[in-house]
Amino acid sequence: MTEKTTAELEQLRDKIDEVDQQLLDLIRKRLDLVARVGVVKHGAGLPIYAPQREANMLAKRRTEASDMGIPPQLIEDILRRLMRESYLNEKDMGFKQVKTDLGKVVIIGGEGALGKLFGQMLTLSGYQVHSLDKDDWQQADSILDGVGLVLVSVPIRLTCELIRDKLGNLPEHCILADLTSVKEAPLKAMLETHKGPVVGLHPMFGPDVGSLAKQVVVVCEGRQPEACEWLLEQIGIWGARVVQASADKHDEAMQLVQAMRHFSTFVYGLNLCREQADIASLLQFSSPIYRLELAMVGRLFAQSPELYADIIFAQDKSQQAIGDYLDNYANALELLRKGDRETFMQWFAEVSQWFGDFAPQFRNESRAMLQSVNDMKPAH
Amino acid sequence: MTEKTTAELEQLRDKIDEVDQQLLDLIRKRLDLVARVGVVKHGAGLPIYAPQREANMLAKRRTEASDMGIPPQLIEDILRRLMRESYLNEKDMGFKQVKTDLGKVVIIGGEGALGKLFGQMLTLSGYQVHSLDKDDWQQADSILDGVGLVLVSVPIRLTCELIRDKLGNLPEHCILADLTSVKEAPLKAMLETHKGPVVGLHPMFGPDVGSLAKQVVVVCEGRQPEACEWLLEQIGIWGARVVQASADKHDEAMQLVQAMRHFSTFVYGLNLCREQADIASLLQFSSPIYRLELAMVGRLFAQSPELYADIIFAQDKSQQAIGDYLDNYANALELLRKGDRETFMQWFAEVSQWFGDFAPQFRNESRAMLQSVNDMKPAH
Known part of the structure; x- marks a missing residue:
């Protein structure tokens, strides 16, 4: 120079x-x-x-x-x-408090990550929030005294049993709500156990979001929706979008969105591990898109096995979807073994057509995402 | 208000x-x-x-x-x-021209997307670039007259045959290079066909990147590396990082990185299509992470079936990896059918341990990405 x-x-x-x-x-x-x-x-x-x-x-x-x-x-x-x-x-x-005469909020499983997040948001909105966890059931009567909203946030496999066993004696004006990622069974349990207002919520985000702005909460109506209205308004004030859905439609979509996807991500990680792949060298050869995909797989394994076991084992129906995938995989592998490029391309075209306008839309979206992944790349 | x-x-x-x-x-x-x-x-x-x-x-x-x-x-x-x-x-x-006395650059398949990108970069660096495509072989002699670099950028399935059939008479000082995403076979074909300098390149990015800054190009040495040095320097000036690798190590990693991943993404899309999933309602229920994953699947189907057929069918060895995945999937499904949560969690822990420090690293990386996906979300 x-x-x-x-x-x-x-x-x-x-x-x-x-x-x-x-x-x-x-x-x-x-x-x-x-x-x-x-x-x-x-x-x-x-x-x-x-x-x-x-x-x-x-x-x-x-x-x-x-x-x-x-x-x-x-x-x-x-x-x-x-x-x-x-x-x-x-x-x-802090946030505006929509319902000023509610009484207590009790979060069952308030020490879990999602329970904690909702507890924090409710506290920031001026509510008096109490947590009721595993070891607190002896003091349940005093904790639940004067309660206006009970929010159930425990692992899926425990949700229904807990509702039926422990929540039969809530005051009739109290709202009973849950945060479980399946909705049919918990909603049924809540309706059968509690006579007052009931609503099922599924927050479509992990507890590590910094803010609820733009996040989605799915709401499945249970009983006395007018009594639950303030709660949905409160969630809106936190910045989230409320999407109404029936519990069965929600659960059906979740089989594909959650159980199916988590399962195949799990198998992908399992496969890398069994093949003894060398992650460092995979990364060295990785384009932004593969680095992103690998990060999505690795992300799963940084989290709790129980959580994913719960999601995947929760719904009997998801076995069907997961099994169908296996059949499709085996069929496609058969094409590969026979060297049948023609049929492969025919299936490819069929899926492209089915994706329709979503395919180019997804392409543009993912391009923008990949660009920001590339921006983030540190100096090497 | x-x-x-x-x-x-x-x-x-x-x-x-x-x-x-x-x-x-x-x-x-x-x-x-x-x-x-x-x-x-x-x-x-x-x-x-x-x-x-x-x-x-x-x-x-x-x-x-x-x-x-x-x-x-x-x-x-x-x-x-x-x-x-x-x-x-x-x-x-424009960019600095590293080799000012090269003579012509001829890109075989210069009308394809990747060939075009390299042609553009070389032109911006002052080289005289010619394209030689399917219909130009009658004028091949005149196009190749005075050539200093031949860059092969044709579909994988045609690469080796084209090299052997058409490129036996290049001037001995001319560099022969290819841009194929597998490296062993094309490198072998180039070395057997051409007596002069040979180098295999694999650009680890799609032709839709706006800039080569921070992108990776894998380089597999062929013959006379000193004669190819200017080319690697030129690529560095465009902003890309050059990663040296042996062809067999590269191909082995690519079986997992490319063939395997593309295949399972293909099956994922096929499965959604066969299940007649309702994309619009899936999106409605989607958290940022699933939207991102769905976009990655949809992205594939916005592209050419030939391209993916080529990548997936190119390597015999990838059948093994793809078959192993099927076995792992079937085994995991068996756990689900038996309701064997315990073993599922045990395998999960095994994979987590194998990921080691990469798991939390990927978790942090993906969190940053998901936040920018969420930023991008349009008003609803």
Whole structure:
């Protein structure tokens, strides 16, 4: 490198440093302004996540960016990242309490990760929250005294038995709700055990989300929906979207979405392990897409075996779906063994057609994701 | 909403608009400054991607952010997103030409997507690039006249035959290289057919990457590596990382990374299709992780059946790996049918242990990815 080049680069880099300093100042300013919006919204009891306003704001910024020769996607991505931080911060402020005369909330399994998250959100919203765990049943009567909402958050395999054995004597005005990832059986158990309002909830996210903004909670109606309305409104104020569904439709979808997918991810990891694959060298050869897929597999095995055993073993019906997959796999392998490329491509085309417009949509979505995976790559 | 609340929100939002306007100005400024760095680097023939400098710069910004009460990850994510844009822009400027007396580059299959990308990169670096496709073989002699590098980029199933049939008469100083995703057979074919320098390349990315910055190209040495050195240097200048590997080790890893993974993704899509799953309702119930996984499956079916048939049918050895997976799947299903939770959890623990430190690492990585997937979620 010549001296002139070095000097030129040095000078430009100083200027970039200056710009970055101003960037940090602006970020600080924007976070503070959005926090003040949060305070005002909090005072007025407005939800923190306003999808339509957000969409309008982004559309405006995209146009402004275009006019300045800046790729619109760039400003959108940066603003979305900033908004994530603001959603996280909004938690510190607390949330509007929708139901001020509820009495106690008791979370059964409140020491579990998901129970803890809901306990935290309810506390931040001004409710008086108590946890009732394995060792607390001797004091159950005093803990449950004056309760207005019981939230069941225990492992799936224990849920129904616990409801039937322990929750037969709740006050009639009390809401009984659960957070289990299957809905038919727990809902049935709750309806048979408790005479008052009942609602089944399935939060479609793990306990490690920083904020509930944009997350989904599936709601299956049980009894006296009007008495449960405030709870759904409260969840909306936390930023989550409430999706109503019937318990059987929910469970059917979950066989494919959860049991099936977790099972095949489990087998994928098992297979890597049995083949004694060398992860470090796999990573060395990995494109962003495979690194992402490997991370998704590894992620599962960083979590609790019980949790996944519960999800996979919970539904008898998922055995059928999981078995069907085995048949399809065996059939496709047969094509490979026979070297039958033609039929393989025919099946491929059939599936493409079935995916329809979703295939290109997924392709675009995954491209954006892969780009951000690539952004994250550390220096090597 | 009271009038006071409305007015307060209005005022704050105006201020946020102002901040965003300044943000756009700064982005424009930063992109321009980095472009000027690019011009200087281009003139001096320096690579566009300097990992160590990037790491230092990010570390400095993180510290500055911390001092201002800004989460360090926030500024890192924003700067990485900005750098991606700058890498993309750097392409427009062209690249330093490492070998100025090469003569022609001929890309066989230059009309295919990957051939086109390499043709574009070589042209941007000042080389004289010609494409030789299916219909051009009658003019092959004139196209290949004065050639210094032949790059083979045709479907896997045609690669070896094409090399043996058509490339026996290249000038002895000419480099023969290929871009195939398997390496042993093509390398053998090239070495047997051509007496001069030979090198096998496997670009670990799809043709839809916007920039080669941070991407990986696997290099398998063939003959006269010193004559091929400029080519690897050239690839480095485009921003990619060159990973040296032996052809057999590469192919072995690829059986697990590519053939195996693509095959099981194929079966997953086939299974959804045969079960007549309702994608729209699956999406409605989907957590970010499942949406991401579904997008990865759908992505495959937005692409060419031939491409995937080629990858999956290319290696006889991958049948073994794909068959082993079937056995592991059948064994795990047996556990499910017997309701044997205990053994399931035992296997789970075994795999977790085998993943070792990679499991929590993957968990953290995937959490970051899932957060950006969630950021991207449009208003509903």
